[in-house]
Amino acid sequence: MHLFRNDYSEGAAPQIMDAVAACGGEQSVGYTEGDAHCEHARELIREACGCPDAMVEFCIGGTSANVICLSGMLRDWEGAICTRDAHIIVHETGALAACGRTSLPTDDADGFLTPEAAERVYQFQMGTGRHMTRPGAIYITDTTELGGVWSRERFDAICDWARGHDLGIFLDGARLGSALTAPGNDLTLEHIASRVDAFYIGGTKNGMLMGEAIVICGHGEHAQRLREAFPYLQKERGGLLAKGFLLGAQFEAAFEAAKGSEALYWQLARHANECADRLRQGLVAAGLDLYGNSTSNQVFVTVSEDQEARLAQAAGCETFYVLADGRRVVRFVCSWATAAEDVDELLGLVRELA
Amino acid sequence: MHLFRNDYSEGAAPQIMDAVAACGGEQSVGYTEGDAHCEHARELIREACGCPDAMVEFCIGGTSANVICLSGMLRDWEGAICTRDAHIIVHETGALAACGRTSLPTDDADGFLTPEAAERVYQFQMGTGRHMTRPGAIYITDTTELGGVWSRERFDAICDWARGHDLGIFLDGARLGSALTAPGNDLTLEHIASRVDAFYIGGTKNGMLMGEAIVICGHGEHAQRLREAFPYLQKERGGLLAKGFLLGAQFEAAFEAAKGSEALYWQLARHANECADRLRQGLVAAGLDLYGNSTSNQVFVTVSEDQEARLAQAAGCETFYVLADGRRVVRFVCSWATAAEDVDELLGLVRELA
Amino acid sequence: MHLFRNDYSEGAAPQIMDAVAACGGEQSVGYTEGDAHCEHARELIREACGCPDAMVEFCIGGTSANVICLSGMLRDWEGAICTRDAHIIVHETGALAACGRTSLPTDDADGFLTPEAAERVYQFQMGTGRHMTRPGAIYITDTTELGGVWSRERFDAICDWARGHDLGIFLDGARLGSALTAPGNDLTLEHIASRVDAFYIGGTKNGMLMGEAIVICGHGEHAQRLREAFPYLQKERGGLLAKGFLLGAQFEAAFEAAKGSEALYWQLARHANECADRLRQGLVAAGLDLYGNSTSNQVFVTVSEDQEARLAQAAGCETFYVLADGRRVVRFVCSWATAAEDVDELLGLVRELA
Amino acid sequence: MHLFRNDYSEGAAPQIMDAVAACGGEQSVGYTEGDAHCEHARELIREACGCPDAMVEFCIGGTSANVICLSGMLRDWEGAICTRDAHIIVHETGALAACGRTSLPTDDADGFLTPEAAERVYQFQMGTGRHMTRPGAIYITDTTELGGVWSRERFDAICDWARGHDLGIFLDGARLGSALTAPGNDLTLEHIASRVDAFYIGGTKNGMLMGEAIVICGHGEHAQRLREAFPYLQKERGGLLAKGFLLGAQFEAAFEAAKGSEALYWQLARHANECADRLRQGLVAAGLDLYGNSTSNQVFVTVSEDQEARLAQAAGCETFYVLADGRRVVRFVCSWATAAEDVDELLGLVRELA
Known part of the structure; x- marks a missing residue:
């Protein structure tokens, strides 16, 4: 019988495989640096996000993407507010703490970070001033760990709250494809890109061999810090693929739409x-x-x-x-x-x- | 004209691509944990190394492999002695220091770590006792950064020296295929496996899409520490691939020899x-x-x-x-x-x- | 009016000050290494703990003591189970995470870590195997953050639980003097030393200028790891005082009992x-x-x-x-x-x- | 016979001891936060530096001061250029690497960092772009490890060089008292404060029980980053003294000059x-x-x-x-x-x- 264990049990979708195989006969500069596939994929993603000046980078996996983006936004003494079942807490072996940054879990039980619970954590953490880890960003995922899909209203509410507290906003989109095509969903790539500092569009769990496309779309202090840090952190944290053009080729295939049809x-x-x-x-x-x-x-x-x-x-x-x-x-x-x-x-x- | 820029400018060799493509129709457990491809590849590699109880693990790239193995062998206050042009110094953006471990460069100028130069660094580092980073391992690469191939004599000399100082031994084999098939080479996988604590067999620079096979073959204190640490560090340091079976499939294809022919x-x-x-x-x-x-x-x-x-x-x-x-x-x-x-x-x- | 703000609002008790002043005319080797005051104080503390082979070291402050001991016991991928109001969580600005180790808070609300709550955290953390931070030790404090004093029964229960799960045991004794002289207390230094891997005897909050005496009394895997790590970590984590003999002189004065009287x-x-x-x-x-x-x-x-x-x-x-x-x-x-x-x-x- | 081992073999000078003893009868807020001694000492030091808006903070020791200032100036992927015999390399057990930052040693052999040698390191480190640790600051000490005293000309030359490369400048003044009173010295506190981002005035090696006064005097990007980070990093890196007023009292005594006489x-x-x-x-x-x-x-x-x-x-x-x-x-x-x-x-x- 077919296994329903997870969405990374199989290799890549045939169209993706073809795109990767086509690279076999080409030669490209490595490390996602300037090869035609990556450049084209970047352009397609910027367009899909309605964000012409976004920095788009390709990373080997979700844990790397989370660690690079959060450690690039957060300063050494800051932590990320997230739900208690957040992926960075329960599935990444303390990868964020291994970079000296921490997660600050709320008591939200259903995977959606709420302003009320986030505010409680915020107040608690600010309680002893410099003697506690300072909240520096929020971490949310769409879909949530339990498959929940963020409504635009809910999403705007937590973004408003974070902006009101000068916190960075990062959205983990390991299953963003599933989220934005779910019945009833009213969020869009464009809207997300207009509100967060950075997010990623997951490839691994949506038919690619591996790889996630990170979009740094904000222009405030947190996004700026991440833009400067990204090239170095991606290498330092182990998220840079030598044959980076393979990631570009996959996202190129995924986001290039034939006339009149969906990508x-x-x-x-x-x-x-x-x-x-x-x-x-x-x-x-x-x-x-x-x-x-x-x-x-x-x-x-x-x-x-x-x-x-x-x-x-x-x-x-x-x-x-x-x-x-x-x-x-x-x-x-x-x-x-x-x-x-x-x-x-x-x-x-x-x-x-x- | 064909570009001679590097050995990771192209996708995978056709036989490797076929093996990856064949995974598209299968279902496997993720994370290299127990799928048939990884298990078979492990068996083939253990056999090739003449080391039936080696722990063989598949990692997404060389920087990850280096960081995981060295930070798994070294304790927080220890560093790895290496040549001043070592990959961990000049090409990995301080990834090892990002784990709190350091590199301790010698003045060896040609990429080969010598007992004499290593001894000078060792004596210097032990000079102020606990006030300096303590040497905990050596890091060597075959081939060297400049394409040099270790002779068995040279290799044994540095291993003898390291063992005499109770240091762990790690060999970065990003280009180990090229080294062991070079004219005049007299080292073998078996001999390497019999002397080092751990090493890796590079895939990225030898025709795979990506991936390195880490072999923990030692049984002393350093290898033991790494064996215990490996599963956790691989995740924590971002070196674990969700669709890990893809790595297994590639190494399976690479090491499975048809009758009478070389793998x-x-x-x-x-x-x-x-x-x-x-x-x-x-x-x-x-x-x-x-x-x-x-x-x-x-x-x-x-x-x-x-x-x-x-x-x-x-x-x-x-x-x-x-x-x-x-x-x-x-x-x-x-x-x-x-x-x-x-x-x-x-x-x-x-x-x-x- | 006298301020009741905290127990580190004043300088040192006169007898302690005298001991420090007496050092002005002496010369000693620095860094607590072998000077007469530190050696004598070590002897007095070993005696008070009934633990002749304990390693006794003097550290400049409580945060340093906690960080050094926990990071010395825990491996890179491990965390310390503690109550949610633990000092390492709410008063140390993520110092433990800055070493790549994490705190794993229970829902105990009164400052006492209970086997039941610790077991829930343990089960949760082991739930996804290598994908989560592994519990490696427990962290308890006597007195608790809310001034509670551990009974021997309660203390033995959590120690039994920790031992049953192969976890290290560390007791933060910033206010251990107050705990062991509290009305109704039935714990002793000797009993603590017989059960934990390491603990510290707080000086800062009990009349010294500064300084804590760390006692590594265990002999199992966790204590052994800490014994080896301590000299290096103390320097690396910033907890080593150049004029270390000053710490020895204070603890010497504090633990030297005149005949027939309490120290x-x-x-x-x-x-x-x-x-x-x-x-x-x-x-x-x-x-x-x-x-x-x-x-x-x-x-x-x-x-x-x-x-x-x-x-x-x-x-x-x-x-x-x-x-x-x-x-x-x-x-x-x-x-x-x-x-x-x-x-x-x-x-x-x-x-x-x- | 008197021992000439080092300048931290004895307790404090009598006038310093008196100032500490006088605290015994007072009550102050802890952590150097707003007590009268610290505030007054800050004022005196700002005045001595001719830098009315400097941030002046008191730290327990030199290793802490170095680690806090450098990790506060440097971003995660940056390192500090220094001489190969620098204190942060040979006497601090990799404390800087334990924060994920590295030292980038030149081949200067006499303790003075020269623009020529620094430039060689700079060019080397920038050679592979994001694949190497990026130089982010310089670290110099006055006096040098070998007791050398910086001339104004030499000092200006390295500061000019660093500014020309957008690097932060940090001066370790563990023996700054000895430097600025050495025969032939032509540097001043005011001049140093006008050129560097931050430096510290050493107390431990100049007659205090312990403690260093950190002066953040710059206004550029590096100093700004450190100003924001300092309060948190000081706690996180273990450099904050609970009875912080003791540090203030010592520096107050050291810098308060009687009419007509030197401090x-x-x-x-x-x-x-x-x-x-x-x-x-x-x-x-x-x-x-x-x-x-x-x-x-x-x-x-x-x-x-x-x-x-x-x-x-x-x-x-x-x-x-x-x-x-x-x-x-x-x-x-x-x-x-x-x-x-x-x-x-x-x-x-x-x-x-x-």
């Missing part, structure tokens, strides 16, 4: 979302309870311990939480490589187990 | 060396002076300022040094993608300029 | 505690509500906003919390320099305000 | 210099060879191995170098506590050994 990046993400929707509807129809608020390519559902074991074995799903009553929250993830038939086969098993 | 890894390296030899011979025949002691895939030659400009423009070579008399040392690099005809075309130009 | 260190602490007790009783008699569980030299009491202003202005107390109903928790601290008359004068003002 | 700080330094001069003259008269260019309170002289042993045993001198011919360079240091008679007694022994 591949959005097509791949939309497909994953549609499979996830199909799965969510089927699970509900089978009588299972969804968990959380995901409307994107991750599906969280509550199952029994027995069901958990069978599903993990057959479909590779992972367990996220054990609830107080002993029931399990498991996650299924759809990707560009998931087919409607794969979803239906999984639903068949689910119905059997239900 | 692809060595074939690719040998080819680059042969092109470089052809180039060296042609340059000498054209009356130019070689610089340094390279017998591997990098060719260093002395030219005038005029020649430098023409060659850089036509063949993408880089200038390494400006000599006291104004002459330039430029570098040509051959790779798996260089053809004998490319070399001959370059030599034609050289003869024209001479 | 000065305990006398000074006991005095501060007695003043605090007198204050607590007076506050309760005046109808005020104590806050928390302090039985040591810090007194926490709930007051109105008006009272807060008057008390801060007259007695220098600091506000710790604003409660939900708008009332304030303020802190009064007694020291070796506080007199019974000072307490009575403060109580007079309190009764006036009540 | 104590200069008197103490001048005395040490005079003893050193007496010693230098006596050594030359006894037929010994001075080593290097010291005109300050450190005396370097060449002796035989036998003489070295006797002198070390009797006068506590340390060996700095073993020369090629087997002769030794030993150092004698004079301090505020050295008497002319002590010098004469040492010279008697020297004549005996000669």
Whole structure:
């Protein structure tokens, strides 16, 4: 059976693979520095963001992107306010602390950073002046760790709050494709680029071999600090690929739209979302309870311990939480490589187990 | 004209590309953790090293590999003795210092770390006891920054010296393929694995898309410290690839030998060396002076300022040094993608300029 | 009026000052290395701890002591489990993170780290394996941030838990004098030394000019790592005093007991505690509500906003919390320099305000 | 016999001790924050520097001062150009690297950083662009490690060079008292303050218990960065003293001049210099060879191995170098506590050994 373990279980989408393979016969300068693929991809992304003077850089992975951007924005004694389940806390082995910067978690429980919770952390951290880590930026992700999609209203509210406190704003877009093509989404690349200091457009989890496109779009103090730091930090923190043109070639393929059609990046993400929707509807129809608020390519559902074991074995799903009553929250993830038939086969098993 | 700028100017060798493309239709666990490609590649590499209990891990790039291995061997207050032109000093933007560890350069001028120079640094650093960074390991590279190939005698001498001072030994093998297939080389993977604590087998500069295979083969204190640290540091320092199976697939293709034939890894390296030899011979025949002691895939030659400009423009070579008399040392690099005809075309130009 | 702001508002106790002044006419080797005062003080402390092979070192301040000991015990990818109000979190500006190590806060609300809360953090941190910071040690303080004194039972319980999870144990004893002389205390230096890997005996907050005595008493993996690291880390992290003999002279004076009498260190602490007790009783008699569980030299009491202003202005107390109903928790601290008359004068003002 | 080991072998000068003792009966806010002693000392130092808007802060020791100032000026990917024997390299256990910043040593052999050597390092470091640590500041010391005193001409030359390259300028004044009172010195506090971004006035090596006064006098980018960072970094890097008023009280006593007389700080330094001069003259008269260019309170002289042993045993001198011919360079240091008679007694022994 197809595995729904995650969206980085497979290699690249065929169109992306073709673009990479085409590089085999070419020669380019390394390190993303001035090769035609990177330059073209930068242009396409600036255009998609409506931000002609954005600095666009290609990084090998999400942890690198987060560490470089946050350590480039934050000064040595500053930390980033984020939700307690933020990726930089629970999936990156203290990579940010390894650069001497810290995460300052709120008690937000659903993955959305709220002004109210952020304000509590802010007040707490400013409480003893120079004796505590000073908040220097906020870190948010779209989609959230639990697949939630930011509405424009929610997003503007936290951006307003951060600006009001002179904090930098960084958005981790590891699954930004899925977010911006999710049903009901009202955010756009342009709007994000107009509000944050920097963000990244995730490639790894949306059909590329690897790679994320970092967009430094702000012009204030935090963005300026990051613009100056980026070239050096990317090398120093290990996020620079020697054959950098391979990243450019992938993003070029992803963002170059044929006349009248959507760019591949959005097509791949939309497909994953549609499979996830199909799965969510089927699970509900089978009588299972969804968990959380995901409307994107991750599906969280509550199952029994027995069901958990069978599903993990057959479909590779992972367990996220054990609830107080002993029931399990498991996650299924759809990707560009998931087919409607794969979803239906999984639903068949689910119905059997239900 | 073909560019001789470096050995990471092109994508991957066709056989490597095929292996990566074949992953598109599969599903694997991520992060190099237990997928069939990584496991098989590990087995092949352990076998090639004659080291059945080596820990073999796949890392996204050379800077990551160096930083992870050295910071895993060294304690917070220790540094690595290396030559003054070592890659960790001149090409990695202080990545090691960013982990709080330092490089301790000797005055060795030709890229080979000698016991005599290392001893001088050692004595100097131990001079004020706890008031100075303590030497904790040596860092050597085969080939050296200038393309030199370590002889077994030279290699054993520095290993003996390091062991006698209880220092860890790490060998950066970014161009190890080229080194071990160079004419006159008498070192082997097995011998290296029997003497060092850890080393890596470079993929990026030998026809892969990206990736290095780290081999932790020692059993002493330094290797043990690194074995425990590795899984965490790899994530923390940003060297872990989500679609890690792609690295496994490439090394699998590189080290799987068809009956009676050499593994692809060595074939690719040998080819680059042969092109470089052809180039060296042609340059000498054209009356130019070689610089340094390279017998591997990098060719260093002395030219005038005029020649430098023409060659850089036509063949993408880089200038390494400006000599006291104004002459330039430029570098040509051959790779798996260089053809004998490319070399001959370059030599034609050289003869024209001479 | 005497200020009750904190226990480091005054210079040193006269006997300590005399010991420091006596050094003016002597000559000693610097850096605490082998001078007679440090050696004697080490001997006295080893004896007081019943731990003849303890490594005893003198450090300039508490933040340095915490950072050196925790970064010496923890590996780069590890963190220290502690309560959410721990000193290393709320008063040290991320000094631990600046060394690449992190704090892993529990939800314990009263300053005592409990096995239950620590276990929850432990399970959470181990949840994604190498993708999260690994717990490597626990950090506890006696007294706690809120003046609480650890009972032997409570202390043994958390030590048992930590040992059961192979974690290092570090106790911050900035106010250890006050803790071990508090009414009802049943812990001893000897018992602490028999259970933890390392702890420190605070001088700054108990009548010395500055300085803390670090005792590395354990023999397991964590203590061993710290023993090796200490001399280097103390210098590297900025905690080594050039005129180190001054620290030795102070601890010598503090721990040298005249026949039949208690050592000065305990006398000074006991005095501060007695003043605090007198204050607590007076506050309760005046109808005020104590806050928390302090039985040591810090007194926490709930007051109105008006009272807060008057008390801060007259007695220098600091506000710790604003409660939900708008009332304030303020802190009064007694020291070796506080007199019974000072307490009575403060109580007079309190009764006036009540 | 009096020991000439170093200038931090004794406690504080009597006038300094009195100032510290006088604090015993007072109460002050901690952490150098607003107490009367620190505020007054700040005023006196600003006046002495002719720099009314300088930020003046008190730090516990020289290593902390260096680390805080350099890491506050330098960005994560930058390093400080300094001589190869600089204190930050040979006496601070990699403290700067522990903050992720590096030292970039020149080949200057006599402790004076020259524009020519600095330019060579600068060109080398800029050679591979973002692939190398970028020079961000220069670090110089007056006196140098070998007791040399900067002339105004030499000082202006290196400052001009640094400004021309947009580098920050930091002067380590651990022995600035000795430098500015040395015979032939033509530098002044005012002139230094008018050229550098920051420097510190050393107390530890000039008769104080401990403590250095950091003066941030510049107004450019580097000084501005340090001004913002200082309060946080001082705590984070462990350089903040709880009883900070003790530092203020010492510098107050040192810089408060009675009518018509020089401030104590200069008197103490001048005395040490005079003893050193007496010693230098006596050594030359006894037929010994001075080593290097010291005109300050450190005396370097060449002796035989036998003489070295006797002198070390009797006068506590340390060996700095073993020369090629087997002769030794030993150092004698004079301090505020050295008497002319002590010098004469040492010279008697020297004549005996000669």
